[in-house]
Amino acid sequence: MIQSLREVQQQQGARFEEDSTVPIDFGNDVDAIAAARDGVVVCDRTRWGRLQLSGVDRQTFLHNQSTNDLKALKPGQGCDTIFVTSTARTIDLATAYVLEDAVLIMVSPSRRHQLIQWLERYIFFGDKVELKDLTAETALFSLMGVQSSALLEKLGVDAMKTQPYGNHCMVEIANHPVRVAVGNGLGLEGYTLIVETDHAAAVWDAIAQAGAVPMGDLAWEQLRIEQGRPMPDAELTEDYNAVEASLWQAISINKGCYIGQETIARLDTYKGVKQQIWGIRFDTVATPGTVITVNEEKVGVLTSLTETAQGIFGLGYIRTKAGGAGLKVQVGTSQGELVEVPFLQRSREGL
Structure with missing residues (x-):
């Protein structure tokens, strides 16, 4: 039972x-x-x-x-x-x-x-x-x-x-x-x-x-x-x-x-x-649902956030044309950087 x-x-x-x-x-x-x-x-x-x-x-x-x-x-x-x-x-x-x-x-x-x-x-x-x-x-x-x-x-x-x-x-x-x-x-x-x-x-x-x-x-x-x-x-x-x-x-x-x-x-x-999910390392806590920007231009939205022993980490959708791993982004007053995450498969090549 x-x-x-x-x-x-x-x-x-x-x-x-x-x-x-x-x-x-x-x-x-x-x-x-x-x-x-x-x-x-x-x-x-x-x-x-x-x-x-x-x-x-x-x-x-x-x-x-x-x-x-x-x-x-x-x-x-x-x-x-x-x-x-x-x-x-x-x-x-x-x-x-x-x-x-x-x-x-x-x-x-x-x-x-x-x-x-x-x-x-x-x-x-x-x-x-x-x-x-x-x-x-x-x-x-x-x-x-x-x-x-x-x-x-x-x-x-x-x-x-x-x-x-x-x-x-x-x-x-x-x-x-x-x-x-x-x-x-x-x-x-x-x-x-x-x-x-x-x-x-x-x-x-x-x-x-x-x-x-x-x-x-x-x-x-x-x-x-x-x-x-x-x-x-x-x-x-x-x-x-x-x-x-x-x-x-x-x-x-x-x-x-x-x-x-x-x-x-x-x-x-x-x-x-047009957009894909990315991992994002942040310097401070941000709020899911908040717009992600680069140089004040909207490039995506934050979807999930967690606090880890290594710092603040989130997931978000980012416009493909904006860039990928290493891109510096802003969510409200928080600064972030895009990183790869192991679960995702970005293309069908190699499958």
């Missing part, structure tokens, strides 16, 4: 907000951030949505509703894919795992209900597709850090370190079945774990006892900004398209027709990307 998981986490120092289903912190954010880079952390991401598509048309259906080549995947494989509007405006960046008899989709917390309605709208009479929300039946954990594989081996799980992103399989942790997938939603080494709620507390405790540092949601948010993962209601909105969001790793240009395909193909053909 999720309540049992909460009790285990509270014993480890977890703090919950009144309406939060996952710990916001464990009183150890600085140590957890360091361990995510040099050791291993475990983060509870159960508030993210888990949707399941079943039926013989499931893979073709999802292939036609999102940006990546889902039909090319075999059971045991997975990938990131983007749900977009007909004009390629971003709805959500999701991760799809192909099972023997279903496809499991991990979606952002704020987009779960919207995507359920979105997908149901496109399931027509005669389509052999069934959609089920598994969010309440499962828990979702992320392992992050260079010691993630070593921790899994300590728990008796064969390392998947050399396997491609999205590959997944069923294993046993603490004598309970767990689906383990390569990748954790950030540009860090690690894994995604999906487990039934009845076993979540035992699996979490086993991972922590094996040496993973527990991490709360606030520290995960800091990492996601530093890594450059765009999120709905910040970088992923109807103001920006999927190419501007620099998510080429989740886009197939040759897969054929899908919602938003014509716009993405046109942007690729004519190199029509």
